[in-house]
Amino acid sequence: MLAALALAQSIEKGELTPVDVIEQCAAAIAAREPEIAAFTVLAPETAQRQTNAATIHLADQPLRGLPVAIKDIFDTADLPTQYGSAIYAGHQPKADAAVVSMVRRTGGFVIGKTVTTEFAHLQPGRTRNPRQPAHTPGGSSSGSAAAVAAGMVPIAIGSQTGGSVIRPAAFCGVTGFKPSYKLLPTVGMKCFSWHLDTVGVFAARVVDVAFATAAICGRDLTVGPPGAVPRLAVVRTHVWTKASEDMQAAVETAARAAAAAGAHVTELTLPPVFEAAFAAHPVIQDYEAFRAFAFEYDHYRDDLGPQLRALLDHAASITAEQYDAARHRTHQARRALADLSDGYDAFLTPSAPGAAPLGLDSTGSPIFNRLWTLMGTPCVNVTGLTDASGLPLGVQIVGRFGRDRSALEVAQFLEDAIRRTV
Amino acid sequence: MLAALALAQSIEKGELTPVDVIEQCAAAIAAREPEIAAFTVLAPETAQRQTNAATIHLADQPLRGLPVAIKDIFDTADLPTQYGSAIYAGHQPKADAAVVSMVRRTGGFVIGKTVTTEFAHLQPGRTRNPRQPAHTPGGSSSGSAAAVAAGMVPIAIGSQTGGSVIRPAAFCGVTGFKPSYKLLPTVGMKCFSWHLDTVGVFAARVVDVAFATAAICGRDLTVGPPGAVPRLAVVRTHVWTKASEDMQAAVETAARAAAAAGAHVTELTLPPVFEAAFAAHPVIQDYEAFRAFAFEYDHYRDDLGPQLRALLDHAASITAEQYDAARHRTHQARRALADLSDGYDAFLTPSAPGAAPLGLDSTGSPIFNRLWTLMGTPCVNVTGLTDASGLPLGVQIVGRFGRDRSALEVAQFLEDAIRRTV
Numbered sequence: 001m002l003a004a005l006a007l008a009q010s011i012e013k014g015e016l017t018p019v020d021v022i023e024q025c026a027a028a029i030a031a032r033e034p035e036i037a038a039f040t041v042l043a044p045e046t047a048q049r050q051t052n053a054a055t056i057h058l059a060d061q062p063l064r065g066l067p068v069a070i071k072d073i074f075d076t077a078d079l080p081t082q083y084g085s086a087i088y089a090g091h092q093p094k095a096d097a098a099v100v101s102m103v104r105r106t107g108g109f110v111i112g113k114t115v116t117t118e119f120a121h122l123q124p125g126r127t128r129n130p131r132q133p134a135h136t137p138g139g140s141s142s143g144s145a146a147a148v149a150a151g152m153v154p155i156a157i158g159s160q161t162g163g164s165v166i167r168p169a170a171f172c173g174v175t176g177f178k179p180s181y182k183l184l185p186t187v188g189m190k191c192f193s194w195h196l197d198t199v200g201v202f203a204a205r206v207v208d209v210a211f212a213t214a215a216i217c218g219r220d221l222t223v224g225p226p227g228a229v230p231r232l233a234v235v236r237t238h239v240w241t242k243a244s245e246d247m248q249a250a251v252e253t254a255a256r257a258a259a260a261a262g263a264h265v266t267e268l269t270l271p272p273v274f275e276a277a278f279a280a281h282p283v284i285q286d287y288e289a290f291r292a293f294a295f296e297y298d299h300y301r302d303d304l305g306p307q308l309r310a311l312l313d314h315a316a317s318i319t320a321e322q323y324d325a326a327r328h329r330t331h332q333a334r335r336a337l338a339d340l341s342d343g344y345d346a347f348l349t350p351s352a353p354g355a356a357p358l359g360l361d362s363t364g365s366p367i368f369n370r371l372w373t374l375m376g377t378p379c380v381n382v383t384g385l386t387d388a389s390g391l392p393l394g395v396q397i398v399g400r401f402g403r404d405r406s407a408l409e410v411a412q413f414l415e416d417a418i419r420r421t422v
Numbered sequence: 423m424l425a426a427l428a429l430a431q432s433i434e435k436g437e438l439t440p441v442d443v444i445e446q447c448a449a450a451i452a453a454r455e456p457e458i459a460a461f462t463v464l465a466p467e468t469a470q471r472q473t474n475a476a477t478i479h480l481a482d483q484p485l486r487g488l489p490v491a492i493k494d495i496f497d498t499a500d501l502p503t504q505y506g507s508a509i510y511a512g513h514q515p516k517a518d519a520a521v522v523s524m525v526r527r528t529g530g531f532v533i534g535k536t537v538t539t540e541f542a543h544l545q546p547g548r549t550r551n552p553r554q555p556a557h558t559p560g561g562s563s564s565g566s567a568a569a570v571a572a573g574m575v576p577i578a579i580g581s582q583t584g585g586s587v588i589r590p591a592a593f594c595g596v597t598g599f600k601p602s603y604k605l606l607p608t609v610g611m612k613c614f615s616w617h618l619d620t621v622g623v624f625a626a627r628v629v630d631v632a633f634a635t636a637a638i639c640g641r642d643l644t645v646g647p648p649g650a651v652p653r654l655a656v657v658r659t660h661v662w663t664k665a666s667e668d669m670q671a672a673v674e675t676a677a678r679a680a681a682a683a684g685a686h687v688t689e690l691t692l693p694p695v696f697e698a699a700f701a702a703h704p705v706i707q708d709y710e711a712f713r714a715f716a717f718e719y720d721h722y723r724d725d726l727g728p729q730l731r732a733l734l735d736h737a738a739s740i741t742a743e744q745y746d747a748a749r750h751r752t753h754q755a756r757r758a759l760a761d762l763s764d765g766y767d768a769f770l771t772p773s774a775p776g777a778a779p780l781g782l783d784s785t786g787s788p789i790f791n792r793l794w795t796l797m798g799t800p801c802v803n804v805t806g807l808t809d810a811s812g813l814p815l816g817v818q819i820v821g822r823f824g825r826d827r828s829a830l831e832v833a834q835f836l837e838d839a840i841r842r843t844v
Contacts, residue, residue, distance in 0.1 A: 077717060091516055098613075101716030185616060187714045191520075191609045219742045292609045294523030295499060320641045324824075402746075 001174065002028075002154035004208035008064040008215075018055045018065025018109065021154070025067045025111060028152045035133055037126040038147040040072045041079050042112035061107020062215035068103050069147045069156040072113040073120045073140075075188040076100055083190045084116040084125055084140075087300045097188025099157060099199050102216050111153060114143025117363060119293070120164055120192055123305035124363050131173055131391055135356040138168030139363030141200070145172040148202045155212045156202040160373055161192045161285060163352070163366025165200030169381035170394025171356035171364065175411075177201045177209035179404050181376030184217055193288040195327075196281070196373050206380060206412040213404075221405045223412045226345075230410045232258050233268035235347040235398070238275045239367045244354030250385045250393040251350055254418055258348070261417035268340065268347065274371060277333035280326035281370040287323040290315035330374055334401075337375055341400045346410040351381045351394035368396065378404045380411035384418035423596065423626035424450075424576035427633040430486040440477045440487025440531065443576070447489045447533060450574045457555055459548040460569040462494045463501050464534040483529020484637035490525050491569045491578040494535040495542045495562070497610040498522055505612045506538040506547055506562075509722045519610025521579060521621050524638050533575060536565025539785060541715070542586055542614055545727035546785050553595055553813055557778040560590030561785030563622070567594040570624045577634045578624040582795055583614045583707060585774070585788025587622030591803035592816025593778035593786060597833075599623045599631040601826050603798030606639055615710040617749075618703070618795050628802060628834040635826075643827045645834045648767075652832045654680050655690035657769040657820070660697045661789045666776030672807045672815040673772055676840055680770070683839035690762070690769070696793060699755035702748035703792040709745040712737035752796055756823075759797055763822045768832040773803045773816035790818065800826040802833035806840035 002024070010016040033039060058065030075081050075093035082088045096104070103110060115125035120140035127142040129135040130150035137146040141158025145168035148156050158165045160178045169176025177200055184199035191197060201216075203209040207223055214221035234255050240248070259265040290297070290312055296304065297312045304312070350368045357364055372379050378399040385393040397414060399407020424446070432438040455461060480487030497503050497515035504510045518526070525532060537547035542562035549564040551557040552572035559568040563580025567590035570578050580587045582600045591598025599622055606621035613619060623638070625631040629645055636643035656677050662670070681687040712719070712734055718726065719734045726734070772790045779786050794801050800821040807815040819836060821829020 077721075088516065094510065094513055095717040098713045098716050101720060102713060105716060105720055182616065185613075185710070185713050187613045187616065188717075191607075194604065194607060194609065217742070288607070291520045291524060291607050294520050294527060295517040295610075298523060298527055299499075320639070 001148060001151050001204035003205065004066060004154035004203045005211040007066060007154055008211060011059050011064040018058050021065070022055065022067055022109060025153055028150065032130065032150040032152055036128050036130050036146050036150050038114050038143040038150065038152060039069070039112045040082060040115055040143070043079065043110060055109065058107040058109060063103065063106045063108040063212070065107055065109055066155055067111035067153050068108040069112055069114045069144055069153040070100055070110055071116050071141050071144045071158045073116045073159055073190050074100050074157065076110065076113060079113050081113065084118040084120070087296055087303050095188060098185040099216065100188065103157065106215050108155070114147055114156060116140050117142060118305045118308055119190060120159055120161060121311070122307045122363060124360055128360065129172055129356050132356070135358055135391065136171060136360055136363050138171035138356060140164040141168050141202070142363065144202050145169050145174055145176065148174045148204065154203060154208065158200045158202055159189060160198050160200050160369065161196045162373060163369025166369050166379050166381045166396055167352045167364055167366055169202060170351035170392060173383050173392030174202050174204060175206050175209045175383055176381040177213060177408070178373070178379040179213060180378050180402050183404060191292040193285040193292065195284055195288060198373060206382065206408055206415050210408045221408055223408050226409050226413055230263045230346070230413050231344045232263045232265045232410065233344045233347050234265065235268050235270060235349045237270060237349060237368070237371065238278070242353050242367055243350050246387045247350045247352070247354045247393055251348060251395055253385060254382070254395045254414060255348055257417040257421040258414050260421060261413065263413065271336060273333050273336045276329045277374055278371045280329040281374045283318060283322055283326035284330065286311055286315035287318045290318070334375060346407055347398040349396050349398060351396040355387045355391035355393055372398050375401070377401050378407035380407060382411050382414050382418065384415060384422060423570060423573050425627065426488060426576035426625045426630035429488060429576055430633060433481050433486040440480050443487070444477065444489055444531060447575055450572065454552065454572040454574055458550050458552050458568050458572050460536050460565040460572065460574060461491070461534045462504060462537055462565070465501065465532060477531065480529040480531060485525065485528045485530040485634070487529055487531055488577055489533035489575050490530040491534055491536045491566055491575045492522055492532055493538050493563050493566045493580045495538045495581055495612050496522050496579065498532065498535065501535050503535065506540040506542070509718055509725045517610060520607040521638065522610065525579065528637050530577070536569055536578060538562050539564060540727045540730055541612060542581060542583060543733070544729045544785060546782055550782065551594055551778050553778070557780055557813065558593060558782055558785050560593035560778060562586035563590050563624070564785065566624050567591050567596055567598065570596045570626065576625060576630065580622045580624055581611060582620050582622050582791065583618045584795060585791025588791050588801050588803045588818055589774045589786055589788055591624060592773035592814060595805050595814030596624050596626060597628050597631045597805055598803040599635060599830070600795070600801040601635060602800050602824050605826060613714040615707040615714065617706055617710060620795060628804065628830055628837050632830045643830055645830050648831050648835055652685045652768070652835050653766045654685045654687045654832065655766045655769050656687065657690050657692060657771045659692060659771060659790070659793065660700065664775050664789055665772045668809045669772045669776045669815055673770060673817055675807060676817045676836060677770055679839040679843040680836050682843060683835065685835065690766070693758060695755045695758045698751045699796055700793045702751045703796045705740060705744055705748035706752065708733055708737035709740045712740070756797060768829055769820040771818050771820060773818040777809045777813035777815055794820050797823070799823050800829035802829060804833050804836050804840065806837060806844060
């Protein structure tokens, strides 16, 4: 994989130019893209930019001219944007989404758009898992995770409404970072659920997502050594039995590694309010989706995939009272989480039920992600563990709302600890 | 003005057809629009729909086929959408905004798009105030307020980020309703500030905005007689001295009228945390606008009006730390508001510093609205009072977050009380 931070530092030192990195990406894309199918479209100027002096000047910007792939759920003014749906075939937005403009504004080079499931829901796209092409890359940010995993780009942007950043990151063995809700703007992203949609970032390692996110949003997310011993709680949640034996073992291994590296590791059983919140997630998501997709549902229902059509058919009957009750349960859980979190820097929990499932008909399950999306907390998929076949087993660090730097520091600590023990 | 609820009831009873109402609106538009300039575009089928049998079937839907005007800050798939900016001249979105689809889905007839200030900021459009055409209609929802005030439509949709619903409603002498934050979705609305943008509704009286909002969002907002004596607090806020003598007198008159009608009326001085929150509003708004308008600012800076360009020039230097601090002050004020509100059903405060200012170069000041937009509380401009020249003086009911029906009931109570005393 391409290490974003190291590449940026090499460019800063003058050891590499942005053109060198674009050439490296173009070569990797030529080699891997035919099999992986991570992209919907590549920037037509990719080749030309290699000789374009303008690219050099990006070297002075925070992103140092690094290529960034953008999930095709974000509008781009210069590249078609289809949201994974036939309804938007050939659609060309007028403007860039806010995060796309922020990538360009901070010196990123938008190298192409990546495959999303249909409207970032469940209907898979064409992308294969670079770790094992017969397995799903996960979704909905399938192409963004795969493009990083295949070494085609150092940075990719995705989004999560259920588990669409952390799950594909786990399946593809890359670092996925879902920041706190609204840390990165969703303006110009096709909306699924306005209380849940969250912009996320993919890169090779924790230092790389921290570097990329910090550069894009202008915040200090420098991941240094933890100032104090990290206090980590293993949180199994009420869906723990849905995790494979491999995944359960991976979480135990990660916990032991963290403890061996000096972390204070305990266990925490979540009170019932979180199971209620977990059940509230689809109520909020689907009620909002019925309104967010009102135009598509009312005019193009037959052009929707069967899963999204069924979701919206059902969502039509969710009442405002049910939605309000789900929102109320969410607030209760957030308050409970704030109280619980006082004793911990982060939670450790699975990123997904297991390794990437065999087959491309499903992108896997978001059951280990929904609660944290709903809570709005920063989440990081931490890499380094695998199953017997070599497929990645991602474990998840869940930080405290608004403390994204701390979440990344704990994730970095865990990543180091895992790499020292396996 | 056209009374939405009464028209809907007449249609329900078969005394009127939707076609009759469209004809009535078309006649009013023919008579008033040349002077008022409330619309950017009218639905081309407005005339044809008068003989279209399909319109008749809308009579069975919640909105009963009533014409609805849409602020040109919301995307429409069948009508050009320019956001009040030359940058988007001739722009034709692919899809309807969510609230537009919800209007159509519930049996509303989208009769046209209404003038907005540039990107819903301060640069005025062409619209004149129907009460006195030499005066501003207010902004940014200038055309929506004016279209209702001129009797051209019974219902109009607008939006508020600072004071863009309540202020033009007050200046034009119509009822404006800014529901709780996110009660109506902003999906497909041009974003200015994602923590502040709120969709609102204009109609003649409180019962009319309640009817229209309830129909559109499928909630019960029936405005009946208050179950108990309304507890009303007169809240002058720290900008009280910026209100004209006329406006100060109007608030006192409204308070006396409410007391005379049986309300429990007291005074409440807001603690300093609200002055801090007031100061936080522009920090949040401008920081987010610099990202929401990143594409326009980075590519079309010279095509922005001088006020928005200056705002964004300044906003570039707002740091994440300043933004986070402003968000923190907001949370503190919201908590303080929840504690304060236990003793009251609603606050009574000015809708604007005074009546509509003379001239069309400015849309007036949002200083009596910003705090409540930031708090996310339901707000209603209540009509019935005027200055010596006959210009409307709007007073504002501010309800509790999520209790929109209660806010409307208190507003209805006050509207009745005012009409009994003046």
